[in-house]
Amino acid sequence: xxxxxxxxxxxxxxxxxxxxxxxxxxxxxxxxxxxxxxxxxxxxxxxxxxxxxxxxxxxxxxxx
Numbered sequence: 051x052x053x054x055x056x057x058x059x060x061x062x063x064x065x066x067x068x069x070x071x072x073x074x075x076x077x078x079x080x081x082x083x084x085x086x087x088x089x090x091x092x093x094x095x096x097x098x099x100x101x102x103x104x105x106x107x108x109x110x111x112x113x114x
Contacts, residue, residue: 058105070099
């Protein structure tokens with residue numbers, strides 16, 4: 051979580067899609083998603099993108 055928070059903080063001006071793409075490409079723990087079927091890959095992408103949006107919300111209002 052700390053690593054994602056650091057990455058997302060540095061990429062705050064990027065779109066959630068761009069950040070998601072970056073995480074999927076650079077986080078070694080997500081490398082297994084490439085072996086999933088296309089429908090599962092899309093579902094995982096959606097979950098990650100929603101997580102990114104949550105991180106971005108936290109970074110904008112950390113006290114909430």
